[in-house]
Amino acid sequence: MAEAFKVRLWQHFYLSLIQARNKGSIPPDLHKALMNQVKQGLLRVMDVEVISAVRRDGQKSLQWGPGLYVTGALAELEMGPISRNISGARQAAERIVNSL
Structure with a gap:
């Protein structure tokens, strides 16, 4: 009951x-630079839905998984x-640095 609340x-x-x-955006020059990184295979952009997450003992490190940290909108909650x-x-x- 308390968890549902x-x-x-x-x-x-x-x-x-x-x-x-409002919906955010990035400057055109930054977008171009990111897309160049994607084309070179140096960066992968993923648009996915998080199905589940686990909070461990009030962890404040913004770590979602091994070697995976979030900032910006994903860290908003x-x-x-x-x-x-x-x-x-x-x-x-x-x-993030303090959690490393």
């Missing part, structure tokens, strides 16, 4: 964040709305 609370929080934000701006990127980097 937590899930509903997080869903409400997430929907509130989504409604308060952990960090809040700040995760999508420069200050949030800095805080996310600190968390």
Whole structure:
């Protein structure tokens, strides 16, 4: 029962964040550079849906898996709305470095 309440609370929080934000974008020069990395096989861009996640003892490292860390929108539920701006990127980097 308490777990279901937590899930509903997080869903409400997430929907509130989504409604308060506009869709983000990246500058054209950065997009071109990223797509060049993809074409060279140096970078893989994935647009997937997360089916499940496990929270381990209040882990604040932003780690989703071995060697996989998230920032920006993917870190929003952990960090809040700040995760999508420069200050949030800095805080996310600190968390990631501290967890290594």
